[in-house]
Amino acid sequence: MQLINLGKSDLKVSPIAMGTMSLKGGSTKLNANILHEAYDLGINYFDTADLYERGQNETMLGQALSSQRDQVIYATKVGNQWRSEGNAWDWKASGPYIIKTVESSLTRLKTDYIDLYQLHGGMIEDPIEEIIDAFERLVESGKIRYYGLSSIRPNVIATYAERSNIVSVMMQYNLLDRRAEAVFPLLAKRNIGVVSRGALTQGMLIDKTIDSYLQLTSGEVALANRNVDRLADNLGVGKMTILLAYVLKHSAISAAALGIRTLSQLDDLKTAMDELSKMSFLDREDLHKGLRKLEYTDHLHS
């Protein structure tokens, strides 16, 4: 897989990233196999968060890929703190919290630097200047190489895009949820990379039971599913290939973090990657036929 620069950064990432949130249970043999096989497929970009599995997900990644550390890009996230009783977490974004918490992520990831440290959410009411200053200090000290944002709030995205040196924004983007398109021009103008999450629609447009999705009814999702089916049949490729092409062939998208959970899903991904490399064009209009486009309605104003 050809590596690309993520936004204006020097990070050379595979456009297909391994989102590790679906890998439950920590450092199991199966999870390690999945991570190694993903790496062997040419994936060098691994996305995790201190939140996932209360840090065990970072530990799993750091353990599995320690021998490949120089070859891989670790993207993790900060800003949520588990409650002591362990069944919920609170938003906790402040300069001191970020400066302190990075140490735990570094330890769990078994590394002395994080390639991409992302604010895991963000609210317009946060102490944004203090948060930006904390990320800048971590860059200066070499503990992180770059920082980014994971948010779907247009006002938060616009504020960080204007005031900080974020190199990427991770946000949900797929055939059913195209709301992120509203911020693509702003991010492109500032050379900030867009990392899609949810490209596989959690499997719903592949093989899972059709259900409602955001404001879309199950009937509307079923229509999208038929559109994907029809195009996949016409092109002689799998449905996963269509979903991946939909995201990765959009000029605004740098990479897609996929939640692969099993070795068989990784096999499907391998097939999809082969098919994708032979696909020169995707008829997006055909996929949009009859499908309502959702728009952001909240968090619009600074």
Ligand SMILES: NC(=O)c1ccc[n+]([C@@H]2O[C@H](COP(=O)([O-])OP(=O)(O)OC[C@H]3O[C@@H](n4cnc5c(N)ncnc54)[C@H](OP(=O)(O)O)[C@@H]3O)[C@@H](O)[C@H]2O)c1
């Ligand atoms: N706020 C944030 O920062 C945030 C939020 C969400 C996600 N993320 C990141 O983005 C990554 C991806 O997000 P996501 O997991 O929500 O989206 P996703 O990639 O659309 O969905 C992952 C799910 O898709 C299903 N799947 C995978 N391969 C499949 C296949 N070949 N056939 C059928 N189903 C398949 C699996 O469901 P089953 O488990 O049911 O098999 C898997 O758990 C995460 O791992 C995480 O790194 C970040």
